[in-house]
Amino acid sequence: MYKIGVIGERDSVLGFKAVGLDVHPCSQSDEAKKILHQLAKDEYAIIYITEGLAADMVKDIDKYKDSRLPAIIPIPGKEGASGTGMDSVRKSVERAVGADILFGGEK
Template sequence: MYKIAVMGAYDSIYGFASLGLDIHPVSDIQEGEEELRRLASGDYAVIYITEALAAQIPHEIARYREQVLPAIIQIPGVSGNTGAGITGVKKSVEQAVGSDILFGND
């Protein structure tokens, strides 16, 4: 059975544990890269990653962009929403559907 993980700064992700998700706090770029590789090679179908951490390791996330699993989805952290998560989901939908389903509503 596949699992769901959340990774990023502890303050941004600790609440997800109450929802039954596996939390993986990371404190620096190297730890983030290593943890993402470990989770992606495991039983995780969905990996939520804070926008702040994703901005630090875009090359590592790109390694999994063309793969079916895991789905790596950016979420806002305690510092707020940068819009990167919404942009990423929009691009994925455009690629899958072949069109901008929001008709330019950025």
């Protein structure tokens, strides 16, 4: 059975615990990097990470972009959405189906 984890600022991620996801609150990118690599090692299928932390971890996240697992998905944090998450989803969908179906192919 695959697991789903969430990494981010405490106020942003605690709600995910209510729906059964494994929550890993942290506010420092160094700590988040360690958690990310541990979750990947533990074969998590999906790892959500708040955009604020993801912005400081691009190289670490990119290590997994061509791997089947985990799928690493940026989500808005308590500061709101920056658009990074939607760009990531768009790129993932485009890579999977060969076209940008989210926006009709226009960017």
